Amino acid sequence: MTELIDGEEIAADLRSELQAAVDSLADSGHRPTLATVLMSPDPASETYVAMKQNDCEELGIDARDIELDVDEPASELFDVIDELNDDDDVDGILVQSPVPEHVDYREVLERIDPMKDVDGFHPENVGRLVAGYPRYKPCTPHGIQKLLEAEGIETEGKDAVVVGRSRIVGKPMANLFIQKAPGGNATTTICHSRTDDLAEKTRDADILVAATGIPEFIDGSMLSEGVVVIDVGINRVDADTDKGYELVGDVEFDSASEKASAITPVPGGVGPMTRAMLLYNTVKATGLQEGIDVALP
Numbered sequence: 001m002t003e004l005i006d007g008e009e010i011a012a013d014l015r016s017e018l019q020a021a022v023d024s025l026a027d028s029g030h031r032p033t034l035a036t037v038l039m040s041p042d043p044a045s046e047t048y049v050a051m052k053q054n055d056c057e058e059l060g061i062d063a064r065d066i067e068l069d070v071d072e073p074a075s076e077l078f079d080v081i082d083e084l085n086d087d088d089d090v091d092g093i094l095v096q097s098p099v100p101e102h103v104d105y106r107e108v109l110e111r112i113d114p115m116k117d118v119d120g121f122h123p124e125n126v127g128r129l130v131a132g133y134p135r136y137k138p139c140t141p142h143g144i145q146k147l148l149e150a151e152g153i154e155t156e157g158k159d160a161v162v163v164g165r166s167r168i169v170g171k172p173m174a175n176l177f178i179q180k181a182p183g184g185n186a187t188t189t190i191c192h193s194r195t196d197d198l199a200e201k202t203r204d205a206d207i208l209v210a211a212t213g214i215p216e217f218i219d220g221s222m223l224s225e226g227v228v229v230i231d232v233g234i235n236r237v238d239a240d241t242d243k244g245y246e247l248v249g250d251v252e253f254d255s256a257s258e259k260a261s262a263i264t265p266v267p268g269g270v271g272p273m274t275r276a277m278l279l280y281n282t283v284k285a286t287g288l289q290e291g292i293d294v295a296l297p
């Protein structure tokens with residue numbers, strides 16, 4: 001039997017576990033504050049930022065919502081980041097990606113105060129993660145670790161195959177899988193668009209993480225019996241629905257389900273976990289900056 005991994009439920013459990021930490025920080029006069037900055041040409045971005053704001057509201061995290069027109073010069077965005085960096089009331093800063101083409105995302109990431117970098121994308125935080133002493137783990141791969149943990153799926157000694165080498169998912173996921181730490185100790189292969197005979201590699205996986213951004217790129221024929229499939233893709237594809245699209249993953253769900261022992265759905269799998277870990281990092285950021293020990297789940 002294939003088990004459907006309920007990311008929505010696991011994320012809800014995490015949020016309720018974070019509630020106590022938010023409450024105790026608020027009681028001591030340090031209610032966590034997350035600033036989101038939206039300057040994105042992607043129509044999905046607005047939805048995602050709105051979801052993050054709602055999550056904050058539910059937990060009592062203060063959410064600041066800054067929106068910039070996509071035609072503004074990059075300097076406007078940098079000014080906003082500088083102000084948020086200097087604002088002691090702001091604990092976490094997230095600049096939604098993608099940013100417009102005339103803005104260099106690398107410069108954006110390097111500009112954010114690393115202590116407020118709740119995405120974990122600043123080179124200092126990336127470096128710490130790779131070196132084995134992470135400060136803020138990037139939300140999606142961290143969320144995947146929490147999903148596996150909640151499902152009782154051991155990574156130690158397993159063959160993990162990550163398909164995709166992005167800065168936000170593939171690379172940090174692989175780095176977490178190889179850490180000498182819970183949720184790590186996996187033998188890890190990173191595959192990507194230039195990988196020869198991809199299916200040969202993916203068939204070796206005990207745990208497969210699909211993060212290519214290509215709809216239904218991985219199908220059941222590429223998988224071995226019993227694999228755990230984590231589908232990171234959230235692709236909007238044209239469809240005859242009210243919204244004019246439907247969401248599909250990077251995995252062809254039906255054929256993959258026939259092979260998998262457990263699989264995440266899209267929606268309702270990794271996405272909610274990514275959002276929960278953003279709240280986690282925001283709470284952690286408040287604790288670190290205020291010098292308060294917070295108990296994190």
Ligand SMILES: Nc1nc(=O)c2c([nH]1)NC[C@@H]1CN(c3ccc(C(=O)N[C@@H](CCC(=O)O)C(=O)O)cc3)C=[N+]21
Pocket residue numbers: 047048051094095096097098119139234247266267268269270271272273274275
């Ligand atoms: N600086 C930055 N940090 C990010 O973390 C970041 C970003 N930029 N840019 C865009 C991506 C995308 N992303 C999502 C997170 C959760 C869902 C999510 O919860 N999706 C729901 C469904 C959403 C729907 O119905 O459209 C689900 O999978 O169940 C989606 C997308 C975070 N991102």
